Amino acid sequence: MRRAEAAARAKQRRRARRRRTFLVGAVVVVVVVALVVAVPALLGRDHGSAPEAGSSVPAASQPSATPTTAPEPTARDLATATITTAWTDRWRGSAGFLGTASGPASCTGSEDDPTRCTRKYAGGTLVWRPAKDATTPGQGGTVSVAQTDDPSTDLVIVNKKRPLDPKTFAPKTLVEVAGPAEVMRPEAASALRAMFKAASKAGLPLLVHSAYRAHDVQASTYEGWVAAHGKEQADNESARPGYSEHQTGLAVDVLDASGSCGAMSCFGSTKQAAWVAKNGWRYGFVVRYPKGEEKTTGYMYEPWHVRYVGKKVAADVRATGAKTLEDFFGLPAARTY
């Protein structure tokens, strides 16, 4: 009888042990399943279909993700991805002047119809308007560098289609580059000094012919051209006030200081002009109105007119083979007003 009781108790203990083992096992399985389901959902939330970390859309705008099926990219996802492709094509990715992103992309408008997206980089801010019917990243839309609209930056682009905003813009700080009459913005002035020094060292001295021109000065210069040659000719040779690169404080007309050619008319055939065209980029300058680009720039060839854009952009313009700043920044041609 005792043996039978002992055997029954032992059986009960075994059953209890099995039940405990089963319960522990079940808890482990539940926890594992919960982790498998929850962790990718949490981690995956900020990735979506965006191509780069940081360019993702806000978590709240993602459809609730399941671990097995990837969510369909929304119009906003595509818009966010669009920039990566367009930017890589045009500005050579992080190797270009923009450098690395300093924050995520953000878009205005609705989820289905994002109207404007921006993203900040070390070297500037990109603004793009995605194509409404885009179904793949990089399809359609427009992209530009925000600084090209801002006259207070080194990247402002002024031409016959793009007046300064405001038209009466004047730089905050101007410093002398050749006596008190010729001034430029500090960054452009120090770059010009470095370029002149190098040119002199190469035996090709340069001088400043005309640097910053205020709105009022440009107005009288232009009126002078109109009075002397008529409006059509004036528009080929001089900018209307508010449309001149000289008004930015970043442009300067340079001439040969050696004494063999002191005028614009002969500058193009000097060694100085060839040196400036070849080496200007090293100091952050580009020859703004090159030969054969009148249809884009709206100006005849001006070998003497150089524009400061900074060393990185000037190097990029050269590396990409862009002939004009309009081409480089993807802006429309501006042959006429």
Ligand SMILES: [Zn+2]
């Ligand atoms: Zn000029």
